[in-house]
Amino acid sequence: MEEMKKGLEGVVALDTKISFIDGIQGILMYRGIKIEDLADLSYDAVSYLLINGNIPNETELLEYSQEIKKNRQINGKQIEVLNEFDFGIEALDGLRTAISCTAHFDLENNHHSPDANKNKSIRLVAKFPTIVAALHRASFGQEPLEPNDELSHGANFLYMLTGKIPTELEAEAMEKDLILSAEHELNPSTFSLRIAASTLSDLYSAVICGLCTLKGPLHGGARKGVMDMLDEVGTIENVQSYVLDKLEKKEKIMGFGHRVYKTYDPRARIYKDVAKRLSIEKQDSSWFDMAEEIERILYHEFVEIRGKSLYPNVDFYSAVVYKYLDIPAELATSIFAIGRVSGWIAHCMEQYADNRVIRPRAHFV
Template identity: 90%
Template sequence: MEEMKKGLEGVVALDTKISYIDGIQGILMYRGVKIEDLVDLPYDAVSYLLINGKIPNESELSEYSQELKDNRIINGKQIDVLKEFDFGVEALDGLRTAISCTAHFDLENNHHSPDANKNKTIKLVAKFPTIVAALHRASFDKEPIEPKDDLSHGANFLYMLTGKIPTDLEAEAMEKDLILSAEHELNPSTFSLRIAASTLSDLYSAVICGLCTLKGPLHGGARKGVMDMLDEVGNIENARPYVLNKLERKEKIMGFGHRVYKTYDPRARIYKDVARRLSIENGDTSWFDLAEELENILYHEFVEIRGKPIYPNVDFYSAVVYKYLNIPAELATSIFAMGRVSGWIAHCMEQYADNRVIRPRAHFV
């Protein structure tokens, strides 16, 4: 009998040129470039890198950015659909339905030529932030704010969300967030999306499959879980009792531990620095101080006492960044998807280029 790996842990399913992870050394690369060398680039450049396989030169980046700007706007019929959603649900439900709706307005939806897929790629990357911001505003019975062409991908999203031009640091934080969320090998949403693509389903359908998988609290929904946890703990004085109570009950502490990383998640280090800088600019370090205290307590409990390599993952300090950007917790997973869509599209294109339908077997018991 062939060995069954629960959760497919440790199973290598395919070859990829898109990203590389070393979970022991704490290394993450997009297309062979370390994440630490990418976070100071514009999100558009990293999006281009993932989808096209190279860092764009000045002319290529300018053309790609302009194409995104030209496709940011969503039409009135789409906005009318957004207004009909039940806003008592997690925002990702609305985003999922909105992307499905967007597919209906795309005449190339079921065309699979390289040109058609390129056009769909631009529309998806460009419209995700507009849809998320419009969904949030519609939940408060407010009209959407049209995008501004002179703002970066991240800064424009914050502007459409609030109507205020973000500070330079806020814009930088949002760009870095989208970059750090953009790609992470065969995570659950990417794998589910590649399964959909392997059936030769269209790009929109594959991305919707990724969205449905991302929603789960053990994947993209974990970021919202950390934000809720920070609210629950409230202040530093409550941190230790909270942690010890969780450990005694053998309950999961959101934002710690990772299936792949057995050391500090390299994305978490970058988020931590951004969160610290935002806390200083805001003149209120309370959220950052609370998070750092939780990290110190958990390091002592997990690493020093139990000898378990459990460290902050990507969701922990990103939640703190969202706190300082005044992003509501219910938007956290949808904003994760805004960054991840570039990586998802890259994986779809890679699957289409060398396809075999993904169809594993099960062991009957």
């Protein structure tokens, strides 16, 4: 009998040129470039890299950014649909339905040529932030704001969300967030999306598979879980009793541990730096201090005492960044998707280019 690995842990399913992870040394690369080097670029440049395979030159980046800006708007029919949603649900449910609706307005939806897929990829990257911001405003009975073409991808999203031009650091934080969220090899949402693409389903349908999988609390939903946890802890004085009580009850502490990384997640280091800088700009260190104290206690309990690897993952300090940006917890997973859509598209393109339908076997018991 062939060995069955629960959760497919450690199973290599396919070859990819899109990203590389070394979980022992804490390395993440997009297209062979370390995430630490990419984090200082614009999201547009990283999106172009993922989808097209190379860092754009000045002309390529300008043209790509202009195409994204031209396709940011959503039409009146789409806005009508958004206003019909049940706003008691998580925002990702609304985003999933809105993207499905958007497919109906795309004349190339069922065209599968490389050119048609490139056109659809631009529209998806461009419209994700507009839809998430419009959903949030609709939940308060507010009209969506027109995109601001003077702003970067991240800054424009914050503007459409709040109606305020973000500070330079806030804009940088949002841009970095989208870059750090953009790609992470065969995570559950990307694998589900590649399965859909392997059947030669269309790009929109594959992306919707990614959205449905991202929603789970063991994947993209974990970021919301960290934000909720910080609210539950409340103050730094409560951290120790909260953490030790969780450990005694053998309950999970959100934002720690990873299936692949056995050391510090390289994205978490970048988020931690941004969170600290935001705490200084906001003159409020409470969220950052709480998070750092949670990290300190868990490091002591697991790494120093038990000799086990337990470090912050991407969700932990990203949740602190969201707190300082005044982003509601219910939007966390949808904003993750704004960044991730470029990586998803890249995986769809790679699957289409060298396809075999993904169809594993099961061991009957």
